[in-house]
Amino acid sequence: MKNYNISLIKGDGIGVEIINEAVKVLDAVAKKCNFNLEYKEYLMGGVAIDKIGHPLPKETVDGVLKSHACLFGAIGGEKWDNLPRHLRPESGLLKFREELGVFANLRPAIVYDELTNASTLKPEIIKGCDIMVVRELIGGIYFGEPKQNDGQKAFNTMVYTKEEIQRIGKTAFELAMKRDKRLCSVDKSNVLEVSQLWRSTMIELSKEYPEVKLSHMYVDNAAMQLVRNPKQFDVIVTGNIFGDILSDTASMVVGSIGLLPSASTGNKTSVYEPIHGSAPDIAGLGIANPIATIESAAMMLKYSLNEEEASNIIQEAIKDVLKDGYRTKDLASFDAKEVLSTSQMGDIIVEYINK
Numbered sequence: 001m002k003n004y005n006i007s008l009i010k011g012d013g014i015g016v017e018i019i020n021e022a023v024k025v026l027d028a029v030a031k032k033c034n035f036n037l038e039y040k041e042y043l044m045g046g047v048a049i050d051k052i053g054h055p056l057p058k059e060t061v062d063g064v065l066k067s068h069a070c071l072f073g074a075i076g077g078e079k080w081d082n083l084p085r086h087l088r089p090e091s092g093l094l095k096f097r098e099e100l101g102v103f104a105n106l107r108p109a110i111v112y113d114e115l116t117n118a119s120t121l122k123p124e125i126i127k128g129c130d131i132m133v134v135r136e137l138i139g140g141i142y143f144g145e146p147k148q149n150d151g152q153k154a155f156n157t158m159v160y161t162k163e164e165i166q167r168i169g170k171t172a173f174e175l176a177m178k179r180d181k182r183l184c185s186v187d188k189s190n191v192l193e194v195s196q197l198w199r200s201t202m203i204e205l206s207k208e209y210p211e212v213k214l215s216h217m218y219v220d221n222a223a224m225q226l227v228r229n230p231k232q233f234d235v236i237v238t239g240n241i242f243g244d245i246l247s248d249t250a251s252m253v254v255g256s257i258g259l260l261p262s263a264s265t266g267n268k269t270s271v272y273e274p275i276h277g278s279a280p281d282i283a284g285l286g287i288a289n290p291i292a293t294i295e296s297a298a299m300m301l302k303y304s305l306n307e308e309e310a311s312n313i314i315q316e317a318i319k320d321v322l323k324d325g326y327r328t329k330d331l332a333s334f335d336a337k338e339v340l341s342t343s344q345m346g347d348i349i350v351e352y353i354n355k
């Protein structure tokens with residue numbers, strides 16, 4: 001029987017609740033498809049600060065690098081918001097991504113037919129929408145030097161090298177080749193030098209992919225177009241901060257931020273994580289939607305473990321559960337037959353897998 005080592009990082013807030021459900025679902029599908037998953041838990045974020053005084057223990061990076069893949073919940077919370085910047089949970093997460101070299105964050109935003117009525121947008125605007133946001137994850141303004149806040153003046157710096165842009169560009173063009181061959185590069189090149197380099201590099205790279213139709217959009221317009229007519233997009237490629245913001249926007253096209261998974265990938269390893277944060281406002285209430293994390297686990301099976309059948313089984317079960325009207329609270333006002341808690345949602349997905 002095949003055996004895979006999975007590193008788990010639950011993190012803070014709802015991170016614990018959603019990872020527990022994903023593990024439940026993974027175990028069910030592993031049993032059904034005849035493979036074995038061995039989990040090892042690692043600390044990161046606020047919980048690591050509380051235990052060892054630092055948001056990113058070395059064992060976490062080492063352990064993840066040794067595993068086949070990592071499933072990640074979320075980190076952060078008010079308790080740690082006033083710590084010095086380098087000791088905050090978010091700094092641990094950025095360092096984690098940097099050390100693992102996961103430069104490409106793939107964030108699919110797919111509207112299932114079963115959830116066409118679940119968005120705050122009109123069904124005819126979103127039906128059939130299938131967007132892949134390719135977000136550069138270890139460069140840009142979240143990492144740029146110099147940076148400062150001396151109490152009187154504060155700044156950050158947005159930096160991209162040509163090499164970094166080419167690297168994420170290649171990932172996006174390759175993905176577009178496997179999809180509808182339309183790639184929209186989002187930047188702010190009417191204002192920012194870094195975006196001028198971004199755009200000219202994408203144009204240069206496009207010569208290697210003549211079949212892909214490359215377009216460009218300023219980020220402010222892209223935010224507007226995403227809610228005006230999301231179906232115009234196939235693949236979007238953009239920098240770290242723009243991708244962070246636009247993917248949260250895209251989640252409302254789908255219906256809830258609790259539905260969007262992601263894969264953070266590079267040359268060494270991959271981390272699978274929902275796009276949302278630790279949601280302190282609902283942590284511990286048992287109402288978080290675990291589907292984004294369960295979908296992330298399905299992406300992990302497909303892309304890192306090559307267990308495509310198992311991945312499809314999870315996705316079909318989720319679709320059927322939604323089709324039959326089961327919802328967590330975030331989607332309760334949309335065609336809900338029954339509103340379930342976080343763990344009940346995990347249970348019912350397992351039940352559908354075993355049907």
Ligand SMILES: NC(=O)C1=CN([C@@H]2O[C@H](COP(=O)(O)OP(=O)(O)OC[C@H]3O[C@@H](n4cnc5c(N)ncnc54)[C@H](O)[C@@H]3O)[C@@H](O)[C@H]2O)C=CC1
Binds near residue numbers: 074075277289
């Ligand atoms: N990857 C990560 O670990 C991330 C961590 N964060 C951190 O999370 C903390 C909270 O940040 P926010 O800006 O509030 O973003 P958030 O994504 O945690 O929450 C935004 C809103 O969406 C809701 N929400 C999020 N996930 C949900 C789910 N699965 N089901 C139902 N509702 C859900 C929350 O209740 C909240 O109202 C902060 O400390 C932030 O730095 C934020 C984003 C990503």
Ligand SMILES: CC(C)CC(=O)C(=O)O
Binds near residue numbers: 142
């Ligand atoms: C620490 C933040 C950059 C996390 C976040 O918002 C994200 O990755 O989506």
Ligand SMILES: [Mg+2]
Binds near residue numbers: 244245248
């Ligand atoms: Mg974000």
